[in-house]
Amino acid sequence: NAGVTQTPKFQVLKTGQSMTLQCAQDMNHEYMSWYRQDPGMGLRLIHYSVGAGITDQGEVPNGYNVSRSTTEDFPLRLLSAAPSQTSVYFCASSYQGARVVAGELFFGEGSRLTVL
Amino acid sequence: GQQVMQIPQYQHVQEGEDFTTYCNSSTTLSNIQWYKQRPGGHPVFLIQLVKSGEVKKQKRLTFQFGEAKKNSSLHITATQTTDVGTYFCAVRGVDSNYQLIWGAGTKLIIKP
Numbered sequence: 001n002a003g004v005t006q007t008p009k010f011q012v013l014k015t016g017q018s019m020t021l022q023c024a025q026d027m028n029h030e031y032m033s034w035y036r037q038d039p040g041m042g043l044r045l046i047h048y049s050v051g052a053g054i055t056d057q058g059e060v061p062n063g064y065n066v067s068r069s070t071t072e073d074f075p076l077r078l079l080s081a082a083p084s085q086t087s088v089y090f091c092a093s094s095y096q097g098a099r100v101v102a103g104e105l106f107f108g109e110g111s112r113l114t115v116l
Numbered sequence: 117g118q119q120v121m122q123i124p125q126y127q128h129v130q131e132g133e134d135f136t137t138y139c140n141s142s143t144t145l146s147n148i149q150w151y152k153q154r155p156g157g158h159p160v161f162l163i164q165l166v167k168s169g170e171v172k173k174q175k176r177l178t179f180q181f182g183e184a185k186k187n188s189s190l191h192i193t194a195t196q197t198t199d200v201g202t203y204f205c206a207v208r209g210v211d212s213n214y215q216l217i218w219g220a221g222t223k224l225i226i227k228p
Contacts, residue, residue, distance in 0.1 A: 040125070042204060042218040043159070058215060090158055104149065104161035105206075105216070 002026050006091050006108035013081040013115045021076040021111050023091030029106070031094040032074040033058070034066065036087040037110075043090065049074055081115045088112050120207050122219025130227050135192040137222035139205035146210045148188045150179060153221070154201040162190075162203075192224075200226055 007022045025032065033048035045058030049068040063085060065077040074093075078085060089112075092105040121140045129135055139148065147166045151159040163172055165181035165188060172179045178191045192199055202223045206216040 040220060042122075042220040043206075044218070045215055048215070092159075104164065105151075105159070107158040107160070110158050 004091055004093055004106050004108040006089075006111050008111060009109065010112050011114070013078075013113065015081060015083060015115060017081050019078050019081065021078075021089055021091075021113075023074045023076065023108060024072050025074075025091075025093040025106070026072065027093065027095065027106065028071060029093035029095050030071070031103075032068065033092050033094075033105070034064070034074070034076045035090045035092060036060065036085075037090060038087050046076065046089075078113075081113075083115045086113060086115045120205065120217050120219045122205055122222055124222055125220065126223045126225060128225045128227050129195050131197060132194050135195050135199070135224050136189055137203050137205075138187065138189050139207065139219050140187045141207055141209070143186070144210050145185045145207045147208055148181060149206045149216065150188075150190055151204045151206060152201050153204065157201075159204060195224065195226060197226055200224055 004025045030051050034046040035043040036046055037043050044060045046060055046064050047058055047066040049055045052068050052071050055066050055068055068074050088110050090110050091108040094105050095103045123138050127135055147164055149164045150162040152162055153159045163179050168185050169183045170181040176193045180189045190203055202221040204221045205219040208216055
């Protein structure tokens, strides 16, 4: 099992450019999510999905789009990159989307994005 | 909305000393998870606590969930260099949806 795979690992963008961060998992997890991590701020949820065809906004969704056409893939699109989106992005998945008690999150290795 | 405070932000210890991080919420939690992130790495799940007053141990790590389910702690006995990293709590409130709310983390630094 590869677990959660994110690409690319590093990316430099210019302000206004768009790009897609890819995330794939091979664990048949229903729940997938995207976080951004900034120094001293923990992880903040951008978007999440509880199954194919279902997505919802997290804490900081502005400037990002997601889709979930398959169980395995959950790409994150930056529509028009801004310097404030410079961050480390993590994709995470879980085997269980239960409301009260959910399974552990499995994280990808992260994508380090710099917007100039 | 749901917020969680994690303290301290940093803790410097000599190797062999103990380490503790605390996670506090103003509202009742349904469960709490703890993760470890090594420098340059990704968060890795350590444990989940669900029951009031629950105490779980993993070798030198002891996790506690408060009786009121509003706070939790992670204690490491006799730290080793392999313990270096940032420890995060992630909580889910009783009225929340699927979202985990993350503490800002406590960075464990071993003094040379």
